[in-house]
Amino acid sequence: MTSPIKKSSTQTLKKSNPGGAKRKAPAFRSAYSRAELEEIFRRFSIQRPEPKGELEHVNPFTLVVAVALSAQATDAGVNKATRALFKVADTPQKMLDLGEEKVRDYIKTIGLYRNKAKNVIALSQRLVDVYGGEVPKTREELVTLPGVGRKTANVVMSMAFGIPTIAVDTHILRIANRIRLAPGKTPDEVEDKLLKIIPKHWLFHAHHWLILHGRYCCKARRPECERCVIADVCKSGEKTCDVPAPLVELPQQIIGATE
Numbered sequence: 001m002t003s004p005i006k007k008s009s010t011q012t013l014k015k016s017n018p019g020g021a022k023r024k025a026p027a028f029r030s031a032y033s034r035a036e037l038e039e040i041f042r043r044f045s046i047q048r049p050e051p052k053g054e055l056e057h058v059n060p061f062t063l064v065v066a067v068a069l070s071a072q073a074t075d076a077g078v079n080k081a082t083r084a085l086f087k088v089a090d091t092p093q094k095m096l097d098l099g100e101e102k103v104r105d106y107i108k109t110i111g112l113y114r115n116k117a118k119n120v121i122a123l124s125q126r127l128v129d130v131y132g133g134e135v136p137k138t139r140e141e142l143v144t145l146p147g148v149g150r151k152t153a154n155v156v157m158s159m160a161f162g163i164p165t166i167a168v169d170t171h172i173l174r175i176a177n178r179i180r181l182a183p184g185k186t187p188d189e190v191e192d193k194l195l196k197i198i199p200k201h202w203l204f205h206a207h208h209w210l211i212l213h214g215r216y217c218c219k220a221r222r223p224e225c226e227r228c229v230i231a232d233v234c235k236s237g238e239k240t241c242d243v244p245a246p247l248v249e250l251p252q253q254i255i256g257a258t259e
């Protein structure tokens with residue numbers, strides 16, 4: 001009697017996955033339940049009912065410039081440089097009239113200032129040539145401006161035009177991973193996950209709440225868990241305290257005062 005031929009592993013695989021179709025990655029699930037997510041953002045909303053970004057600007061154009069300048073720089077550092085710059089150039093045309101060399105002088109305290117000055121002039125030129133001097137409102141258009149990436153576009157859409165987005169900066173990337181809210185290696189991955197899990201009615205302010213929480217409480221080197229209002233809900237392995245801080249409204253933000 002001949003022994004039955006053993007099926008090869010490829011055959012077995014084909015049977016269980018006919019056609020060899022790519023399997024879908026499992027749907028993302030946050031470590032937090034819906035009720036916990038709701039509670040986290042409810043508490044943030046009591047702490048900071050009207051959270052604001054800390055980059056100084058006077059109109060959508062100066063916001064685009066400020067955000068583009070803020071890459072690898074602190075908001076306070078950018079504010080120091082732009083206060084004088086925006087007094088003389090608060091429109092794309094005025095920026096072009098000022099010229100690249102003078103722009104460079106105004107922003108030379110900011111890292112990568114040579115390249116950034118080039119981009120400020122180039123984006124001003126494009127705004128004048130293509131958009132009649134106005135800042136466009138869609139992400140697709142915004143990212144065509146020199147020096148404007150997805151993060152800058154998201155900040156501008158949210159802060160200048162009130163369109164809810166999440167712009168993942170260093171603070172949000174850290175918190176999303178540290179507290180297992182929306183773990184991901186890249187800002188895009190984290191943005192995608194946050195957009196899926198943040199309750200829609202909290203989405204508009206969530207961006208600033210997370211940034212400010214990261215900047216002032218869940219800090220990079222050492223989270224200050226004893227001052228944290230979500231210490232009981234937080235699922236971070238790094239947390240040092242389980243007792244939430246008293247839930248009260250925080251004093252008005254002092255724009256540009258700190259990192």
Ligand code: SF4
Nearest residue numbers: 218223225228231234
């Ligand atoms: S408890 Fe600590 S680790 Fe968790 S969010 Fe608060 S500050 Fe961050």
